[in-house]
Amino acid sequence: MTTTRNQVLADIRAATARGERPGHQTHSFATDLQAEAALSPSALVHMFAERVSEYKAWVGYSTSAGLSEAIGERLALYGTRYVVPADFPADLVQQLPCVRDEQLSHADIASADGVVSLSALGIAQTGSIVLDAGVGQGRRVLTLLPDYHLCVVYAASIVLTVPEAFERLRASIQERRAPLTFISGPSATSDIELNRVEGVHGPRRLEVIIVDAPGR
Amino acid sequence: MKPDSVIIELSPEFSVGAKQALQNTQLRRNMGKATQTIRAKRATVVGELPNWESLRDAGERIKAETMAHLDVYIERLEKNIQAAGGTVHWASTAAQANEIVTKLIQATKSKHIIKVKSLTTDEIRLNEALEAAGITPIETDLAELIIQLAHEKSSHILVPAIHKNRSEIRELFQKAMHLPDLTDEPKELAAAARTFLREKFMTVKVATSGANFAIAETGSVCVVESEGNGRMCLTLPDVLITVMGIEKILPRWEDLGVFMQLLPRSSTGERMNPYTSIWTGVHPGDGPQEFHIVLLDNGRTQVLGDSVGRQTLHCIRCSACINICPVYERTGGHAYGSVYPGPIGAILTPQLVGTEHAASLPYASSLCGACYDVCPVKINIPEVLVHLRGRVVREKHSHVSGWLDPESIGMSGLGQVFGNRMAYEGAQTMGKLAQWLFVHDGYIENGPGPLGAWTAMRDLQAIPDQTFRQWWRERNEHDDHA
Ligand code: SF4
Numbered sequence: 001m002t003t004t005r006n007q008v009l010a011d012i013r014a015a016t017a018r019g020e021r022p023g024h025q026t027h028s029f030a031t032d033l034q035a036e037a038a039l040s041p042s043a044l045v046h047m048f049a050e051r052v053s054e055y056k057a058w059v060g061y062s063t064s065a066g067l068s069e070a071i072g073e074r075l076a077l078y079g080t081r082y083v084v085p086a087d088f089p090a091d092l093v094q095q096l097p098c099v100r101d102e103q104l105s106h107a108d109i110a111s112a113d114g115v116v117s118l119s120a121l122g123i124a125q126t127g128s129i130v131l132d133a134g135v136g137q138g139r140r141v142l143t144l145l146p147d148y149h150l151c152v153v154y155a156a157s158i159v160l161t162v163p164e165a166f167e168r169l170r171a172s173i174q175e176r177r178a179p180l181t182f183i184s185g186p187s188a189t190s191d192i193e194l195n196r197v198e199g200v201h202g203p204r205r206l207e208v209i210i211v212d213a214p215g216r
Numbered sequence: 217m218k219p220d221s222v223i224i225e226l227s228p229e230f231s232v233g234a235k236q237a238l239q240n241t242q243l244r245r246n247m248g249k250a251t252q253t254i255r256a257k258r259a260t261v262v263g264e265l266p267n268w269e270s271l272r273d274a275g276e277r278i279k280a281e282t283m284a285h286l287d288v289y290i291e292r293l294e295k296n297i298q299a300a301g302g303t304v305h306w307a308s309t310a311a312q313a314n315e316i317v318t319k320l321i322q323a324t325k326s327k328h329i330i331k332v333k334s335l336t337t338d339e340i341r342l343n344e345a346l347e348a349a350g351i352t353p354i355e356t357d358l359a360e361l362i363i364q365l366a367h368e369k370s371s372h373i374l375v376p377a378i379h380k381n382r383s384e385i386r387e388l389f390q391k392a393m394h395l396p397d398l399t400d401e402p403k404e405l406a407a408a409a410r411t412f413l414r415e416k417f418m419t420v421k422v423a424t425s426g427a428n429f430a431i432a433e434t435g436s437v438c439v440v441e442s443e444g445n446g447r448m449c450l451t452l453p454d455v456l457i458t459v460m461g462i463e464k465i466l467p468r469w470e471d472l473g474v475f476m477q478l479l480p481r482s483s484t485g486e487r488m489n490p491y492t493s494i495w496t497g498v499h500p501g502d503g504p505q506e507f508h509i510v511l512l513d514n515g516r517t518q519v520l521g522d523s524v525g526r527q528t529l530h531c532i533r534c535s536a537c538i539n540i541c542p543v544y545e546r547t548g549g550h551a552y553g554s555v556y557p558g559p560i561g562a563i564l565t566p567q568l569v570g571t572e573h574a575a576s577l578p579y580a581s582s583l584c585g586a587c588y589d590v591c592p593v594k595i596n597i598p599e600v601l602v603h604l605r606g607r608v609v610r611e612k613h614s615h616v617s618g619w620l621d622p623e624s625i626g627m628s629g630l631g632q633v634f635g636n637r638m639a640y641e642g643a644q645t646m647g648k649l650a651q652w653l654f655v656h657d658g659y660i661e662n663g664p665g666p667l668g669a670w671t672a673m674r675d676l677q678a679i680p681d682q683t684f685r686q687w688w689r690e691r692n693e694h695d696d697h698a
Contacts, residue, residue: 005306008462008513012287015521051487106418106452126480126488139502140451140493144444162488166473173434173469177300179499182476182492187444190484191359191375192382192402193246200358200406201413202444202491 039160042215044124048158049210051127055185056198057206061216068092070209071116071150078148078205079113085138088116101142109141114148115203120172120180122158122210123165128184129153129208130165132172140179149203151183155213247548250378254539257485258590264487265477274474275593279530282467283520289432289465290511296435300497302507310340313512317342317424317457318349320508324455326351326422332439332449333357334426335373335533336459336512338555339568342424353424354416356445358409365392371549372557374483374535379548413445423449423504427460428532429475430509433468436496437509440479440489450493456504461512463520463529475532478592482534515568524603528563530593535560537587537597543580552577559587563600571607578604 039047049059062070068091075082075096084098093100098116101109109115118136119129129151131137136152143149159165172178187202198204262268282289294304307313321329329346331337331353343353343364355364359377363370365388370376377385382400389405390398393412398404425446429438437458439446450456466472472494480489498507519525538544538558549557554565554574562581566574578601581587587597 004308004312007308008306008511008517009287009291011308011513011517012290012462012520015517016284016286055490110414110418123488128488133499133502140447141503144447144451162477163470163473166470166476170469173436173494173496177434177496177499179496179502180492180494181447182488182494183490184486184488185490187442188490189358189406189443191357191362191377192385192405193249195402197402197406200410200443200445201356201417201448 039124041155042213044158044160045155045210045213047160048122048124048127048153049208051124052122052129052185052208053127055127055188055206057185057208059208059210061210061213064212067152067209067211068095071152072096074150074207074209075114075116081112082114082116083109083112083142083146084116085118085136085142088118088136088138101138104142106141106145110145112146114150114205115143115146116150116152117143118152118154120157121165121168122153123162124158124160126162126184128162128165128182130169131181131183132169132178133176134172134178140181143181143183144202147199147203148205148207149183150207150209152209152211154211158210244546244548246379246381247545250372250375251539251545254485254535258482258536258539259485261481261485261487265481271474271477272592272594275478275532276530278466278471278474279593280527282465283463283526283529285467286462286465286520289467290462292432293430293435293465294511296432297437297497297507297509298435300435302435302497302509305508305510306513307510308513310512310514313340313459313510313514314342314345316510317459318345318351320455320457321346321351321422322349324422326420326455328352328354328416328420329422329424330354330356330416330420330449330453331360331423332425332441332446333360333376334424334459335555336426336461337424338370340459340512340514342459354413354420356413356416356449357441358406358443358445361409361413362388365389369550370555372535372538373533373555373560374538379550413448417445417448417452421453422455422457423453424457424459425449427458427464427509428479429466429472430460430464431466431469431472434496436469436472436494438472438492438494440476440492442484442490444491447491447493450495451503453504455506456508458507458509459512460509461514462516463531479532479534482532482536482590482592519564519567522567525563525567525600527595528560528567528600530595531560531564532593533560534592536590536592537595540586540590541581542584542586543582552580559597559601560595563595563597563604566604566608571604572611575608578608 053059060070071092072095080097082098083101083104084093086101088100117131117138120132120134120137121130122128131143133139159168169180172180186198186204186206187200188196188198189200190196265271297304305316307316327350329351346353355361359375362377362380362385372378382402382405385405386398386400389408390396393408395408398408425439427437428440430436439450466475476492480486495503498505516529519529537560541558544558552558552561554561556564559581562577566577581601583598583601585598591597
């Protein structure tokens with residue numbers, strides 16, 4: 001194996017020695033890009049909400065104080081047994097039909113009526129939610145197997161652009177090598193005659209509650 | 217080679233197969249609808265970003281810089297993946313990569329694996345290698361599953377079953393999944409696939425994947441997808457094996473932010489694809505606790521060494537060039553005889569397998585330049601095509617029969633010969649006849665010269681009897697009559 005490694009490296013070096021070798025960069029070209037004009041906080045949240053719902057995800061609003069109730073209202077619609085990450089805030093789950101993920105089996109998770117999680121951040125320009133295994137987000141399988149995912153996004157965590165999101169996520173990667181999942185709407189496929197069908201393997205229903213949106 | 221063969225080659229018998237393909241109106245309807253829909257969606261979401269052109273510039277510059285210092289970045293990637301608990305393997309050839317993957321799976325004792333759609337594993341024909349070793353690969357991408365159940369080949373890099381309609385898919389599913397009452401509603405078909413594959417996701421302990429990007433700075437690997445089958449394969453099994461071409465590396469974390477804007481908008485015409493997974497080695501208590509990555513060369517360092525051809529390695533497989541291409545729209549993907557169809561296939565395949573074995577592909581283009589305009593990393597596809605045509609001609613010169621070759625004569629000054637279709641096709645016919653010596657059952661088994669070593673390990677698909685140009689022309693003629 002070492003010899004193959006050396007062979008590939010030698011082939012790369014031979015190939016690059018022949019071509020021109022532009023200067024070695026110490027910064028990313030990404031940082032040369034012009035930043036987008038900033039939006040007002042309420043316009044930012046509005047854009048996020050609009051673009052999430054364009055993926056056919058339901059979007060609602062709540063205050064921090066009313067969050068437990070807001071979650072309860074949604075959960076009452078679809079079932080009686082939900083799962084939440086092991087470190088999901090206690091004050092939120094107390095009155096809810098939720099089981100904590102304390103080493104649940106894959107089968108236990110898959111048979112739940114849904115999952116409730118927090119999130120790392122939201123991206124307004126693309127209507128995306130990012131999970132980085134931080135507080136209240138749990139291991140990846142938890143937000144994957146149930147057919148319904150209710151995701152809580154704090155308004156203050158919403159950024160405008162993809163590069164801003166990557167800037168913020170750098171710490172998650174570097175400090176704790178966090179696994180990341182970007183979610184933009186429910187799972188979908190266009191493989192059958194290019195008709196978009198929501199829901200193949202991931203949660204077929206995605207709902208988002210935006211918390212403490214300015215001006216609401 | 218006697219020029220008479222031209223006449224034999226062009227006799228009606230040879231075109232029977234193509235005529236049948238031509239009459240496949242379903243194929244053409246599917247293709248036309250598909251490419252037009254995707255094109256319109258792409259144009260809308262690209263128009264939404266005011267800095268699209270600077271993003272393309274950044275994409276191009278990041279890739280060019282990566283290629284120039286690939287040795288530095290690939291060693292950095294290796295170090296960081298290892299530091300995060302992953303194991304790094306290297307493969308010069310497809311055969312080596314297949315052997316590594318097969319052994320890793322055998323060590324787990326698993327007889328099945330679940331697979332995320334990956335062009336790289338298609339390129340090395342991993343499925344065939346695994347089947348030969350008694351391991352059953354299960355494709356989990358809906359379109360790949362359709363293709364696998366139909367025992368067919370992909371015709372598009374993004375929507376591999378683009379040539380199949382819903383009633384054809386229903387029939388396949390009815391049989392394979394024992395669902396006699398299944399209708400052809402896309403929603404029901406997707407639900408059938410969900411149920412069928414859920415059981416596999418929950419039980420199979422080994423998965424393979426490709427990679428869209430890998431970040432040298434952090435050792436992170438990224439897979440972009442829609443259906444969630446990728447997340448399943450990357451999360452549920454105990455062992456994950458990723459096969460990645462060495463050109464997929466990005467130097468820094470921020471670089472990925474550029475490509476996550478370029479790729480979804482260019483490929484599916486969405487602001488963002490439904491799911492993107494990024495993992496860094498092994499995450500304790502979350503996902504596979506054993507992670508292997510195979511870094512694959514398989515002809516890429518040769519492309520790297522060609523100063524004009526090198527930009528081909530910048531490709532992020534978005535398929536925008538395929539969707540915009542007027543030639544692809546009419547012929548479909550199978551005409552390119554490779555896992556990489558369309559304009560990108562026309563430049564990548566000949567460079568990976570050698571121009572002498574895909575001599576007609578650099579001509580599968582009208583040089584209209586539409587592919588260059590949409591390419592998110594600004595690969596100058598027409599420039600590479602012309603460069604490869606030059607190489608085809610030079611290679612013919614170096615052979616004894618080179619002087620007989622009307623194409624060589626054309627390129628050396630007699631423009632009217634080059635413009636003469638009969639003469640040009642005569643040249644291609646000669647190439648095909650020469651190839652006969654090595655072809656068995658549609659595959660080139662013992663290629664001449666340096667290719668011998670390459671084909672000894674991997675069967676090369678031969679140039680079809682009907683060249684791209686012939687097929688194209690006959691399709692046009694048919695259109696004129698339609
Ligand atoms: S060549 Fe460019 S447009 Fe074509 S698939 Fe590759 S990146 Fe996309």
